[in-house]
Structure formats: structure tokens, C-alpha cells
Amino acid sequence: MSKISKMNMGELLKAHPNVVLNTYCWGWLEKATYLPTGSRLKAHFYEFSRENGEKWRKVLLARPHDLEHVVETIGKIPVQSIGNMRLEVCVSRDAQLLALQLFQYAGYDCEAVTNVVIFEGEKALLVYQLLQP
Numbered sequence: 435m436s437k438i439s440k441m442n443m444g445e446l447l448k449a450h451p452n453v454v455l456n457t458y459c460w461g462w463l464e465k466a467t468y469l470p471t472g473s474r475l476k477a478h479f480y481e482f483s484r485e486n487g488e489k490w491r492k493v494l495l496a497r498p499h500d501l502e503h504v505v506e507t508i509g510k511i512p513v514q515s516i517g518n519m520r521l522e523v524c525v526s527r528d529a530q531l532l533a534l535q536l537f538q539y540a541g542y543d544c545e546a547v548t549n550v551v552i553f554e555g556e557k558a559l560l561v562y563q564l565l566q567p
Contacts, residue, residue: 438466438477441522443535443550447475450552452531466524473526480513480521480565487519487547490536493561494548501557511564520544525562532558 438444438455447466448455453475455466466475482490489508496504524533531554536547553561 438464438475438524441477441524442537442546443522443524443533446550447524447533452554468526468528468531471526471528471530473528473530475524475526475531478523478525480523481515481517482511482519482521483514483517484519486511486514487517487521487536487538490519490521490534490564491547493564494534494536494551498557502560505560505564508564510566513565519547523565525558529559529562530555532562534561 438447441447447453452469453466454469455464457464467473468475489511493501493504493508518539520537520539522535522537525531531552533550533552534548535550537544538547539545
């Protein structure tokens with residue numbers, strides 16, 4: 435697990451009105467909380483093949499009213515131990531807040547494929563199901 439403040443989306447999450455980020459022990463430890471439910475946030479990184487990364491791109495770029503159809507069409511997206519697409523995920527313990535950003539490895543760099551997309555409530559639960567084994 436990584437520190438949320440070190441993620442590429444860290445600054446955006448700190449500025450989110452429903453997220454509070456507290457640091458402890460001279461910045462060594464941090465605790466992020468989703469205010470509406472009081473649930474703690476966790477940061478995760480997942481890697482995918484190019485094909486499965488494209489599926490995530492479709493989900494992240496879907497219009498809000500098309501999201502349910504896109505998720506149902508795609509189904510579960512398997513994670514790989516090493517892939518050329520990386521998904522940064524920040525999720526509340528109760529999955530009521532989900533922030534995602536997709537990256538692609540290019541040489542020694544990792545370039546953003548999408549902007550940060552934040553889902554809350556039922557939409558967050560719907561998208562989070564794609565990460566469940």
C-alpha cells in the first residue's frame with residue numbers, strides 16, 4: 435500500500451471537499467478519510483495488459499448515463515503481475531469513493547492515458563466490482 439499524497443492524483447484528492455488527509459509522525463504516516471461515511475481511504479496500483487488497459491480506458495471515459503451498460507458489457511478485468519498499463523486506485527474501505535487514473539508505460543516513463551476520474555456512491559460500487567477477483 436502506498437501513501438495517497440505520493441500518488442499522481444494525490445493533490446486532487448487533498449483538494450476534494452469530501453476527503454480529509456491527516457499526516458502523523460513528521461509526515462511518515464498519513465490517514466485519509468472519506469467524510470460522508472467516515473471510511474478510510476487506501477491506495478493501490480494494478481497492472482494490466484494493453485487489451486485490458488483499453489477496457490479500463492473505456493470505463494473511465496464512459497458518460498455517466500452509459501456507465502452501467504459499459505461495466506456490464508466489459509465484465510471482470512483480470513490483473514497481471516507485470517503489464518504495460520497501470521491503474522492507480524484510491525478507494526474508501528466501504529467503496530463509496532473510488533478515484534482512478536490510467537497510465538501507460540512508454541520507455542522508462544509512465545504517461546497518463548486518462549485524467550483522474552472520481553466515482554461516489556452507487557457508481558463507485560459498480561466500477562469497484564471490476565477489480566474484485
